[in-house]
Amino acid sequence: MTSSGITRSPGLFCLGFGVLTQLLAQAPPPYKRTLETYKIPEVVLLNQDGAKVNLKTVLESKDPVVLDFIFASCTTICPVLSAGFATLQQKLPATSKVRMISISIDPENDTPPLMKAYLKRYRSRPGWSFYTGRREDIDRVMVAFNAYIPNKMSHYPLTLLRDPRTGQWVRIYGLMSSSEFLVECRKVGIQ
Numbered sequence: 001m002t003s004s005g006i007t008r009s010p011g012l013f014c015l016g017f018g019v020l021t022q023l024l025a026q027a028p029p030p031y032k033r034t035l036e037t038y039k040i041p042e043v044v045l046l047n048q049d050g051a052k053v054n055l056k057t058v059l060e061s062k063d064p065v066v067l068d069f070i071f072a073s074c075t076t077i078c079p080v081l082s083a084g085f086a087t088l089q090q091k092l093p094a095t096s097k098v099r100m101i102s103i104s105i106d107p108e109n110d111t112p113p114l115m116k117a118y119l120k121r122y123r124s125r126p127g128w129s130f131y132t133g134r135r136e137d138i139d140r141v142m143v144a145f146n147a148y149i150p151n152k153m154s155h156y157p158l159t160l161l162r163d164p165r166t167g168q169w170v171r172i173y174g175l176m177s178s179s180e181f182l183v184e185c186r187k188v189g190i191q
Contacts, residue, residue, distance in 0.1 A: 031157075031174030033184070038169055041140045045103070045133035048115040053131060055141065063097040064190045065162035069147050069155060071106035072118040077157045080175055084159070086122040087178045088185060098190045100128040103141060105152045107132045146171075163188035 040056040047053050059065055066088065070078035085100050092098060104110035115130035132138070142148040149155050161170040161184060170188060 031172050031176050031180070034171045034173075036146075036160075036169045036171045037167070038145055041137075041144050043133065043137040043140055045131040045137060045141075046112055048112050048119055048130045050112040053129070055131070058099060058101065058129075059162065060167075061099065062164050063099050064164050064185075064188055065099045065101060065160075066185065066190070067101045067103065067145075067160040067162070069105050069142060069145075069158060070102050071104050071152055071155075072110050072114050073106065074152075074155075077155060077175075081157065081159065082118075082122050084176065084178065084181050085128060086124065088181060088190075089125050089128060091178075091182060092190070094125070096127065096191065098127060098185075100124075102128070102130045103138065104130065104132040105138065105142065105149070105155055107135055107138050145169075161185060161188045161190070165189060 040059050043055050044052050045055050059067070066085070068081045068085070070081055072078075082102070085102070088098075089100065104115065110130075110132045112132070115132060119128060119130055139148065145158075145160060147156060147158055156173065157175045159172045159176070159181075161172070162168070163170070165188075170184060172184060176184065
């Protein structure tokens with residue numbers, strides 16, 4: 001018995017540790033992965049340089065695509081997703097043809113200069129673009145990817161990977177570690 005009157009039992013500690021170990025072993029993975037087919041809407045968006053971009057043309061190219069929905073002033077999920085993009089770019093060879101696309105869910109505030117500064121903050125290299133556009137076009141894109149949210153503060157931890165060999169999208173809901181992200185990218189031919 002201790003000075004507090006509580007008896008410490010090593011057997012009880014081991015039992016508690018065993019239960020904890022079982023619970024951790026049964027915990028679901030940190031993210032959910034599904035295969036999806038999406039119909040890309042015909043919309044023209046603006047990239048971080050202010051250039052017009054036909055989204056369907058970019059996303060349906062022969063190159064692999066990694067896509068997320070973020071906004072520049074976000075302080076929760078977006079920095080984590082963007083750090084994942086930055087790490088991916090660091091791990092890929094400079095000759096990689098992967099197209100990394102971040103689409104603003106706050107087009108009223110995310111202007112090309114602000115998006116350019118955001119990409120610079122994450123030390124982006126060519127191949128990672130940040131798009132904005134008219135609210136109705138952004139909403140159409142979010143609906144097409146089953147990612148629509150009426151309030152930017154309620155956005156999802158969502159990453160989409162397009163396999164150019166099949167045209168299918170891998171939808172990843174949740175946050176991944178850098179190594180998990182690289183494994184998922186390799187599954188769709190991103191090397």
